[in-house]
Each structure stands twice: as C-alpha cells, then as structure tokens.
Amino acid sequence: MSGVRVLVGTRKGAFVLTSDAKRDHWNVSGPHFGGWEIYHVKGSAADPNRLYASQSTGWFGQLIQRSNDGGATWEPAGNKFVYDGEPGPHKWYDGTPHPWEFKRVWHLEPSLTDPDTVYAGVEDAALFRSGDGGQTWHELPGLRTHESGPSWQPGAGGLCLHTVLLDPAHAGRIYVAISAAGVFRTDDDGQTWRPMNRGLRSEFIPEPTAEVGHCVHRIAMHRSRPDVLFMQKHWDVMRSDDAGESWQEVSGNLPSDFGFVVDVHAHEPDTIYVVPIKSDSEHYPPDGKLRVYRSRAGGHEWEALTKGLPQRDCYVNVLRDAMAVDALDSCGVYFGTTGGQVYASADAGDTWAPIVRDLPAVVSVEVQTLP
C-alpha cells in the first residue's frame, strides 16, 4: 500500500512523519540532530530512500547529513563549501560593499534522475552541486559572478539562495530564487544565468521595476507544465507563462498578497496555494485567522480554506520552504508553522488537521509519496 513521508526541518531538529495513503494516522520520528537548526530535508525522486538534510548552528557551522534508508539512520556527508575563486563583495543592507561569506545551506535539491547528484542553495547566495552523494561540493560560479552580483543585497533573512527548481522537460534548465536579488535561470546546466524578473514591481527598492533586486520569497512549478511558474514575492503573488521571461500579478482577492509559500496541486497545474501573511512587519496571518488560499484558475480568484485551521488568536508564520504536496490520487497538502504545528489536508485543502502540534518552529516541509 502506498504511503507518505513528510520531512520536517525545525529550529531544533528534523522530524520524519509517516502515514499510509489514508493519511489519518501518523508516526512521528525525531528529533534527528536535536538542538541543531535544520533548514531543509529533501528526498531524491530517483531513490526515495536517499535523503539529504541541511544541519547548522551558529556555533559549529554547516553540516550535510545523508540517509540511505528513508531517514531511519543518517551519516554526515561533506560540509566544505568554498566559493570558486576570490568571491569579492556584494552590497550590505546599507549599500556598502560587504565580503561574500558562506553562512549556511538553505535548500537542498536532489537531481530528478541521479540520487548522488544534489544542488545546494546557500547564504551568501550561490549554487553548489555535488555529484558524489554530498561528499564534495563545487560551486556553479556563473550565477554568483553574474554582472549584477556586486549589487545584490540581503533580505531580512540574509542574502540567501532559497529556491532551486529543476526543469523536468528542458535539459540543463534550472531556476533559482534569491532574496533579495530575484529569479535567475540557466539553460546550460549552470554555466550562464539570466535574471528573470520582468514584470516584478517592488515599491520598496529605489527602482521598483529593476532587472535585479526583488525580494522573491518562493517560486513553484508543476512538472507537467514547467514553463508556467508561480511566485510569492515579498508583496504580490505572480505568474509567468513563458518560463520566467515575464510575470503578471495574480494576487486578485487575497486578503494580503504578502506571504512566503506558494505551491501547486499535484494533478491540477492551475490549482495553487498560498498562505497570506499580514505584512512585512507583522509576520502573522491577517485577523488572527490561519487561512490557506486556493486558486483553481492559476491565480486572480482565490478561496479561503479554513476547515480545521485556527480561526482566532493565531499569530504564527509559515516560512518559504514550509509547504509541500503529495502525489496521491486525492492530492495531499502540507504546511508547517513557526508555532510548531504541521497541518495536513488529504483532500486538496478542503479540510485540515494537525499531524503534530508542538514541534520547534518549523522551517521546512517536504513530502515524499511512497510506492
């Protein structure tokens, strides 16, 4: 019988939540790496038992952990992330030059076809790749050395490369998103990159329609239609129908178009999900009501999904990597909160229930659909 494995990264460890396809009874395993910040845990599409986890603390730096048995046991992999060449400066918050310094891995994206190949999006922003299961890491320097690189400035969370999307249809095409530089795309497997931010408007930067400098929080695609992208920006929910060449706003009737997550239904490429957050200075849901918003039209028209979610006195946040979907016939949707809850819906968002309520603050949620 098929099942689901939910991989949860928190401020104080990783947790693995498993269920059969009914998704009504859950086994909770963890904390793994207790006391460490786990920014991201993700499994290989080519080998579901191969997992990678990003483990860090301010004291002891970055570690990468690898599992070959679906998270039952782990072994440290390589943690040497060294920029290619002399990295030079980017801009600091006040506009002054600041040296490029490796801080942590925000996101691990395993190859779609090879369990030993995995990409790492890091802070300060750069993309690394390992071809040996995480033992050694090599930067793809064409991104960081893009001519706009010296102008990149950090968002509130740092100058982080937080999203990596591998295009399943176009060999060598990868999208990344950087706060606060924006979206970049390569079509030659990471050698050269182009900014993909036309149509974005950010009122809080000196040139609101600049080619680079936008605080993109998250982008998502559906595997069957990879030229269509959805974006949750610092403000605004956006859509691209031309592989990122241009973007249109689809915020529509959302109560707030600020937020962090965006994701796509596993079987309906135009059904998308966001969690509106009140503002950039008030990182909690509007009106104290935790609501997922679903659009079945690829944006513009949104419906609030509230059944099973707290509708009063709720002031948690949902961070950018903390939503995912499963691929069962009735698509499951999952998200985690800074209050330590992981909510699941086995009916595409119509109803929700917490899998767990009292974890440390959730940083990331990924889902594997198991055969």
Add this chain to the structure above:
Amino acid sequence: MIRVVLPAHLRTLAKTDDEVTLDVEGPVTQQSILDALEASYPMLRGTLRDHVTKRRRPFVRFFACEEDLSNESPDAPLPDAVATGAEPFLVIGAIAGG
C-alpha cells in the same frame, strides 16, 4: 596522550560519550591537537575552524588549565599539563541563548 573534551553537540556528532584521547606527534599546540582530532573524527572538520583558513569559528573557545587560550597563536605550545594528559584541552561553545 592528549585529552580533549568536546561540547555536547560535537560529542553526538563524533559518536563519543566521553572525552576524546589523541596521540599527537611533535609539539603540542592548538593546531596539532585539532589536526589530530580532525584526522580521527573527520565529521568534525569545519565545525571548530574554517576548512580553508583554519581560523577558529567565532563561537568556539579553547580552554586549558583554567586559562582561555582562544586568542593565543594556534602554533603556541600548550601547557605541559595538557601535553602530558594531566589536564584536558577543553572545546567550549560560547554561552549564548536560543
């Protein structure tokens, strides 16, 4: 034989419950101890000092014989009591909240 006491997180990472003992060839310095430690426990590489510059991570401190050695030269000889194993070399995570 050199004795090294690691902070809890690194004992877990190194899969050791107690203090670590090391054989160090030549002069006993911070660098020679850390070289030997990382050779015996490669999973600790990068957690105490930078992979490339070998500079101590900012929130890591080194103590021995009730002295803070954190800002001493990595090549400076350590006290005889450390070199003989009478006293341990202490790796401490700086006290900070969170």
